[in-house]
Amino acid sequence: LGTRTNCRERFLTALDLREPDCVPVTDLGLDAPIVEAVLRKETGLGQAEQFTRASSITGAGESWKSTIDNRAAMIKACMKLGFDAIPAMVDYSAVTKAYRPRFVGNGRYIDQWGRIMQPSVEAKTTYFVGGTIQTLEDLDKYEPPDAFHPDIFEMIRTVFKPIKTQDVVVMGLCHSGWHMAFQVRGGIDKMALDLHINPVFARKVLDKISKSCQGFAEAFIEAGADVLFVTDDYADNHGPFMSPKLFREYELPNLMKIIEIGRKHGVPVLKHTDGNVYPILDDIVNSGIRGLHPIEPDAMDLGDVKARYGNKICLLGNVDCRYVLPFGNEQDVRRDVRRCIDTAAKGGGFVLTSSNSIHANVIPENVYAMMDEARRYGKYR
Amino acid sequence: LPDILDDIAAAIGNLDSQGDAKKLLTIAVSQGFSPTQIAEKGVRQGLRIVGEKYEANEYFLSELLYAGSLVSDLFELLKPSMKNSPLERKGVIVLGTVKGDIHDIGKNIFKMLAESAGFEVHDLGVDVESATFVDKVKKSNPDVLGLSALLTTTLVEVKNTVIAVGISGVRNKPKILLGGNAVKKDFASEIGADAGALDAVEGLDICSKWAQKRAPCGIVQSDRSQPPKAS
Numbered sequence: 001l002g003t004r005t006n007c008r009e010r011f012l013t014a015l016d017l018r019e020p021d022c023v024p025v026t027d028l029g030l031d032a033p034i035v036e037a038v039l040r041k042e043t044g045l046g047q048a049e050q051f052t053r054a055s056s057i058t059g060a061g062e063s064w065k066s067t068i069d070n071r072a073a074m075i076k077a078c079m080k081l082g083f084d085a086i087p088a089m090v091d092y093s094a095v096t097k098a099y100r101p102r103f104v105g106n107g108r109y110i111d112q113w114g115r116i117m118q119p120s121v122e123a124k125t126t127y128f129v130g131g132t133i134q135t136l137e138d139l140d141k142y143e144p145p146d147a148f149h150p151d152i153f154e155m156i157r158t159v160f161k162p163i164k165t166q167d168v169v170v171m172g173l174c175h176s177g178w179h180m181a182f183q184v185r186g187g188i189d190k191m192a193l194d195l196h197i198n199p200v201f202a203r204k205v206l207d208k209i210s211k212s213c214q215g216f217a218e219a220f221i222e223a224g225a226d227v228l229f230v231t232d233d234y235a236d237n238h239g240p241f242m243s244p245k246l247f248r249e250y251e252l253p254n255l256m257k258i259i260e261i262g263r264k265h266g267v268p269v270l271k272h273t274d275g276n277v278y279p280i281l282d283d284i285v286n287s288g289i290r291g292l293h294p295i296e297p298d299a300m301d302l303g304d305v306k307a308r309y310g311n312k313i314c315l316l317g318n319v320d321c322r323y324v325l326p327f328g329n330e331q332d333v334r335r336d337v338r339r340c341i342d343t344a345a346k347g348g349g350f351v352l353t354s355s356n357s358i359h360a361n362v363i364p365e366n367v368y369a370m371m372d373e374a375r376r377y378g379k380y381r
Numbered sequence: 382l383p384d385i386l387d388d389i390a391a392a393i394g395n396l397d398s399q400g401d402a403k404k405l406l407t408i409a410v411s412q413g414f415s416p417t418q419i420a421e422k423g424v425r426q427g428l429r430i431v432g433e434k435y436e437a438n439e440y441f442l443s444e445l446l447y448a449g450s451l452v453s454d455l456f457e458l459l460k461p462s463m464k465n466s467p468l469e470r471k472g473v474i475v476l477g478t479v480k481g482d483i484h485d486i487g488k489n490i491f492k493m494l495a496e497s498a499g500f501e502v503h504d505l506g507v508d509v510e511s512a513t514f515v516d517k518v519k520k521s522n523p524d525v526l527g528l529s530a531l532l533t534t535t536l537v538e539v540k541n542t543v544i545a546v547g548i549s550g551v552r553n554k555p556k557i558l559l560g561g562n563a564v565k566k567d568f569a570s571e572i573g574a575d576a577g578a579l580d581a582v583e584g585l586d587i588c589s590k591w592a593q594k595r596a597p598c599g600i601v602q603s604d605r606s607q608p609p610k611a612s
Contacts, residue, residue: 120481120483127483188442188486189446192442192443192447196444196447196450197447236442236487237579238435239438239441241441241443243443243444246441279441322563323533326533327533
């Protein structure tokens, strides 16, 4: 792994709302083709071939071993790129040694969470397309993954081990409840309707899944995570999926439980959510999160959030990965990096990331341009 | 406006918080209001109230979906009355998610709202080839072609579909409406579509305005024996 200086201090200083030497950089994840491109560029074909091309990185663990290999490859690519914090492990990738995807036709399979997934060669990713909990009976039979299952905990520790001794922040990506619940239920629409039509059922689904999520938060910390990153999406570009009242009733307590787990161990908790969360932003900020990601461009205003909440939480974001990173040229990327830094870096409390993740269709050269501009333009002193 | 239709609209507008929407609809039928009056001035007016509250961030996605489900139930209740008096069709929409993209929640919400509002919707599903859109436009002669894309990487397919419709010679009638997370309004004009909608409610609003512009001669009277499906 490459030489690194000051990465941990840089990242943790930003979380403390102070100015480090320069703006830190991280991301939620790198999709498989980006990992492959980075490793190919940096280490040649031999190393890149270690990467199995399975879709584990996007949540579809083929097996215990291949999932570890794929996470290791992604970590290596993040390190090569120079990230200050590494999205080392994510709860939806964790599988036992006995796990095999259960194929249900048309290439679709049921994953370890009970989600129906569809790999797409064309889109270079794996989509969630359905869930397996349709009835109360399904729910009663349903067993979400146990983070402290010996195989899963071994996986987490194995993935973390090579970077625990490095100058880098190790992040464990988990959920609080809502996101995995709506996926296992079969879609946002189904779960959102449940909240109105069958609230008791909705509550039971959320309770069962949020407990599993809390287990992952605990396991990540026990295995050595420096930061928890809670990644449930709460909104689309129009607004939250549910009213502030329902959010406070059904999901905010789940988020606060993860924050309490972090607080108990002195581990900062960052929150990711897509979309426009203005109507529930006070609730999210006041929940005790230490940072918010990505303040999605076109849905929210980075400068406005900085002005209103910059003295309370660190902001992480928001180089445009909808248009600029997949379609823009180098100058477009550099311009967007400067926009983010100009808008939100002053006084500290800012980490540069993409506006969601470095997904499969981002141009790899643009990721290098993003990193380079962050290091050049993001110097505080 | 007769009070009972007003009451139906208000009941839907407040998400049937009193639980009396079905009862009110039954009373309106028994009082002799036509299915068209009940649908337009009661049920659809209620859905418009919900849409306004959604746009004003008073309601959110879950409330919108719940309202759609409520309206669907009310149309089911109205069905027997519609046998001899089918509802007027506001227009035909052909809809689908473009090739390479399998996301459909936004599209499905738009479909539900559009059908409830009186449009006949032909949903081609997800991952739809441009040639399939063209064939369907030729067969169904729609007023609106709706193309959905969540992934920015499939915007090229949106453009390809608009081009394919253009070169097939059927571009003159349908308005092309773009929707989905990937779509920006300026992208719609750049590629020769007629409009881009940021959400399902705005998409329906755009379609309704197009339908009003076509009215009265442009609105196609229903030629079907069955009324439009409510959901």
